[in-house]
Amino acid sequence: MKLLLTTSQGIEDLAKKEVGNLLKMADLKGKVEEKPLGVEGRIWAEIEESYYFDKKGKKREFEIASFLNENSRLLHRVILHICSTKISSLETGRALTEIYNFVFNSPIEEYAKVSESFAVRSFRKGEHEFTSIDIAKIVGSAIYDKLSKFGKPKVNLDHPSVIFRAELIDNVFFLGIDTTGDSSLHKRPWRVYDHPAHLKASIANAMIELAELDGGSVSDPMCGSGTILIELALRGYEGKIIGIEKYKKHLKGAKMNALAAGVLEKIDFIHGDATKLSQYFESVDFALSNLPYGLKIGKKRLIPDLYMAFFNELSKVLEKRGVFLTTEKRVIETAIEENGFKIKHHRLIGHGGLKVHAYVIS
Incomplete structure (x- = not known):
């Protein structure tokens, strides 16, 4: 299992260390790398699948993404990595076409069933002539067209069963399943009072x-x-x-x-x-x-x-x-x-x- 983990720029080393300690705590084997493809605020975690036996003696898979979501204090998002690449051109038409083709040719069907509703959440950082909304639209179209081979896909922008996370940071494109949800982990549930300049x-x-x-x-x-x-x-x-x-x-x-x-x-x-x-x-x-x-x-x-x-x-x-x-x-x-x-x-x-x-x- 390959995960793309997000955190604040400048604390990647601390987040990497935390993830490594959490893996040891759960007796999980894997490797963790900071700044994948040179992107700040991002961490790779490639973790071997692990299993346990429940109270009834049934073998079950250890939910690694859920474990990190529940126990990390430094991460913002835990994203199940589907694919990533460097875009060859940032000219609007060529870039969006390249993203569409890359997503369409990715194994989307292995990560989302056609019976499940989906939505795309996007993030863009860098010098581009297009917006994060443009990225969400083109990625959503590619996913819809790919899943259409297997039935009629369902789009639900408000309450999707599956959230695809598409990120373009400079010329690096990531696509994955956002296991954290729409609210970042740094937004703690205990915060009932907001200071005008509160710290993450x-x-x-x-x-x-x-x-x-x-x-x-x-x-x-x-x-x-x-x-x-x-x-x-x-x-x-x-x-x-x-x-x-x-x-x-x-x-x-x-x-x-x-x-x-x-x-x-x-x-x-x-x-x-x-x-x-x-x-x-x-x-x-x-x-x-x-x-x-x-x-x-x-x-x-x-x-x-x-x-x-x-x-x-x-x-x-x-x-x-x-x-x-x-x-x-x-x-x-x-x-x-x-x-x-x-x-x-x-x-x-x-x-x-x-x-x-x-x-x-x-």
């Missing part, structure tokens, strides 16, 4: 991985709607978890989210100012936060002073490591350096159409 849960978990937590206390000094802290608590983290938020509206929302996730009692929420951390605790082992930047803060001119004051205060209490996200590269690096911290790791992560900088400091 997958990226929050990437930050947790980068922090290399060892059981010490953890704080998010600008916790917003609580994503990092809630995801940490859901992982069963046993150290003290502290959230600080300046705005009462967001603090209330964070508590609502934590309650919906069933982890409210595991997190200490404080109404406070991140530039006054030493008023709330003498020390903390780890600090993780998606810092205010750009549209998040409204008045961008306030960011340099805010960062400088925050890292100055953090220098008084941080014992081990901090992990922070921002678009303000120059500003954060100045604040980190002038307050005695060292950058241990830096990477770019795709988030909400932006490339944000992730820093691990100590």
Whole structure:
């Protein structure tokens, strides 16, 4: 079985490691590769079929896709791979014709019965003169025409039995069965309150991985709607978890989210100012936060002073490591350096159409 797994750009290595660990946990054999065909935010997983015996002694196939959907914290989608190729031309007519022929000549009938309703969901990224809707239409036509050889196909755009996922990223085309459904895995069911700039849960978990937590206390000094802290608590983290938020509206929302996730009692929420951390605790082992930047803060001119004051205060209490996200590269690096911290790791992560900088400091 070959799966195409999606995640945020810049955390493919962490997602690959997670998938590898999940395969070991389930005693599954396979190989995992990041950035297939050079495409960021994508992972191949080629996994051998596995079987188990149910309570009645009947041999059943282990549902690998379902297992990953249920247990991954870093993936967005789990797609059963049908076929992939590099398109030779991106000129509209030739490209769409090439996609149609490629899909039509693929073994569609092995993945969807003619009696099952289907729909195509598409994704396009890159410089093209056509849209993702054009891709969905041409792929849908190819699938319909192919399945017509075996009966009368059923199209249901709203509630399909089978969702085909067609992606064109630059000149690379993927086609598969989307086992995740219309809602990405990073959209957690516990989120009942939306911060105007909330963090994807997958990226929050990437930050947790980068922090290399060892059981010490953890704080998010600008916790917003609580994503990092809630995801940490859901992982069963046993150290003290502290959230600080300046705005009462967001603090209330964070508590609502934590309650919906069933982890409210595991997190200490404080109404406070991140530039006054030493008023709330003498020390903390780890600090993780998606810092205010750009549209998040409204008045961008306030960011340099805010960062400088925050890292100055953090220098008084941080014992081990901090992990922070921002678009303000120059500003954060100045604040980190002038307050005695060292950058241990830096990477770019795709988030909400932006490339944000992730820093691990100590």
